[in-house]
Amino acid sequence: MKLLLLCFFVGVMLYSGYISMGRNRTIGEFFLGGRAMGPWLSAFAYGTTYFSAVIFIGYAGKVGWGFGMAALWIVLGNTLLGSTLAWLVLARRTRVMTERLGAMTMPEFLEARYQSSAMKVYGALVIFLFLVPYSASVFMGLSYLFNQIFGIPYLYAALLMCLLTALYLIMGGYRAVALTDVIQGTVMLAGVGVLLYYVLNAPQVGGLFQGMQRLARIDPALVSPAGPGGHWLSLAALVVLTSLGPWGMPQMVQKFYAIRDEGAIRPAMVVSSLFALVITFGAYFTGALTHLFFDKLPVDPASGKPTPDMLMPVLIHNTLPELGATLILLLVLSASMSTLSSLVLVSSSAISIDLVQALWPRWVKEHGVLIMRLLCCTFIGLSLVIALAKPAIILSLMAISWGTVAGAFLAPYLYGLFWRGTTPAGAWAGTLTGLGSSILLSLYYRLDPAVIPLVGSLAMAIPMLVVPVVSLFTRPLPAGVVEKAFGKGAVPGMRTLQKHKEVETA
Template sequence: MKFVILFLYILSQIAVGIIGMKRTKNLNDFLLAGRNMGPWMSAFAYGTAYFSAVIFIGYAGKIGWNFGLSGLWIAVGNSFLGGYLAWKVLAKPTKEITQKLNVRTLPELLAARYNSPFYRIFSALIIFIFLVPYSASVYMGLSYLFESVFNIDYQLALIIMAGLTAFYLILGGYFAVSLSDFIQGIIMFVGSIIMIFSITSHPNVGGILTGIERLYKINPKLVSPIGPPGFWPLFFLVVLTSLGPWGLPQMVHKFYSIKDERSIKPATVITTVFSFVISFTAYFIGSMTRLFFNSIPLEGGKPNPDLMIPKIIQMAMPEAIAAIILALVISASMSTLSSLVLISSSAVSVDLIEGLGIKLKSKAKVFLMRVFCLIFIGISLIIAIFKPSIIITLMAISWGTVAGTFLSPYLFGLFCKDTTKLGAWAGSIAGLSISLGLSIIYKSDSAKIPMFGSLAMIVPLAVVPIVSKIERLFSSKPLAIHLPEIEETLSNE
């Protein structure tokens, strides 16, 4: 049954790639699907890119084990701040300004907004360098599941997933990604509901209320509003995972391609519901891990967080249910991978190449995009094979660094026309320095990484306006950007 599900899934993705190839004729099609995506496909593309295998394989296990039910605050933050408010605040102005300026990527938008060509080159390098380990973390999380549930060799599983991602993305571009995300989103949504029911009905849990009672007996703090690690660790996890999407290029990209303003409202609702169901499922199941492993010593008396959920699936679910859950996690991973690969390859083949003044024809750009998709997948694959660190640390550092670099310049660029180029640069450098600097100083301490990433996003929110204000006060030159399209868009907000 498990192999039948896997085979059908692979066939569906091959079909998606072929369909997408027929719809992809130029660079605009490859990157943005012609800016013609409806609300359902846009919302599912956002939601499936948001939640990858890491949330089920790494985050759910570790956070649920440590925080208990208080980890559900992360689900609230993900759905409200990362889902609803992100679409409510960012979607319309981003759609308008990118269409008026005819920009296709976040580096291109920042370079145009701040009249700084080098910003595009800098942004492209940040994206390519730091999304590689993020992508590797997704591969690693998915392969852990393959190894546990399918008994397929870790490296073989990596190669299968990398090959499948390369096939449908390189053929069909963003349309294939969005169509695949829609299919995968349905699988994730249905699979999450089945997963909740399966886990809560298992004898180790005995239903939701009984499960909560059993957690209370293990440790009363596991069912309290704030789990054993305390308020601040939980707060930083909520900020990292919920505010992060506001500054991640692969998430912002979904706003560029939505068809029209009327599609934004339904997409907002769909994204919010989807985000809540997926994140609630992951963190609630994570909170139940103590009921399965608390009396079973694993790896020196403590379970490996990356393997807890795969082991629960293996030991607690019938084969048919396990196959559905497997499809859920594969879907979560493949959708995130394709978004990461698309954005990272565009950073080099579009932003870096054009930023350096190299002019290519449209067909040559599309070909280059496809080549760099392969390169990016290959590099991520190599990192995942060598497993330099646990997947949670890899993802958290990448997530916090990229979001910290871009969030403030992007946000103030949309809503504050007095933001200066120096202010934007100061914000990006501050976010990058905080995330990387603290990670190096504390030797990538996984317990502190969420705090570093959160600070990298929060501090630049003050740095950008303060530096812009100081520059305006002490500069005798006019600092406002006077591109008519930008001025018109900002004045309408």
């Protein structure tokens, strides 16, 4: 049964890629689906990209084991800050300004907003280099789960995931991703419901209230708002990293570029917020209950070392029936495939649209989609190499990527959207400060998993102070450049902008 369900799911994904293949004649269609995504597609695309295998295999077990029920603060942050406020604050302004500037990617936006072709090349390199470890962490999480549920060796599971991602994505592009995200999101919601049902009814838990009492008997701090050990600063850093980080992540911002019109934003915000609430609660609440199932960390059969990355795979394997475990596998696969697709699209576009176009524009004009497809395969191959090497636990790998990329882009992007006085020097100072602080502090603390989330949070916070300070003392952009980005007075709605375009065309 589980093989049949898995084959059906894979078949749906490949079919969506196949039927979308003929509609990707330009880079804009391949990368953004022609900027025609409605609210449901946009909301599920945002949610399924936000939450991947890492949340269920890495974060849920690691954070739940370390912080207990205090991990639910992350649920609140991801829902309100990472989803609701992100759509409320960023979506409309991003869609309108990128349309004005003719930008399809984060590096293109930075180039047009700050009149710096060097920033475009720099942004492309940052995206490609630092999203590879993030993608590798997703492959690692999937491979661990396949190993536990199907008994497939880690190596073969990783190879299978890479092949599936490559076939699915290079055929259909963003349109195929958007078409299947609603199905994948539905599978994720159903999977969370099944996971909570079986875990709460397991003999080790015995229901919600009984489970909380048993958890308190192990350690009262596991059910306290502050968590055990007084590590509230580490928990706060995780909330900031996982909630504010998406504001500066190119694969998340891409969803705002592609939305159809202004009327689609509010329903998309509501749907994505509810989706975030259900998914994060299911993951972190289950992770907080792992102390009822384990006396000590389980051992990774490949390395022979105890690791929190095995908590959730072993719990699912031991607690859920075969059909339920298969549904959880599809849940994680759904989340991961959408995340991987967005990561690969954004990273390949960073080279094809932003880097190759800057150096050899004729190539992109004549063979843009082919170049993107080839770079998709390259990116997946590099991610596979890192996933097979297993350089660090999943939580650290993802946190380093999030902190570095978000630290490099958040402040220049956010100030560029809302403050006319942001200067090129201020943007450069902010992005270099975020990138440098993340890398240097991570190396200084020797990639310590306990410190990495705090490093990522600092990498996002420091540039928010640096950009305005430097901008106040450096040469501003010409008025015409600022006027092109912001327009006269308030930024017009997308419908008004579309009418202006129709009049100009006529």
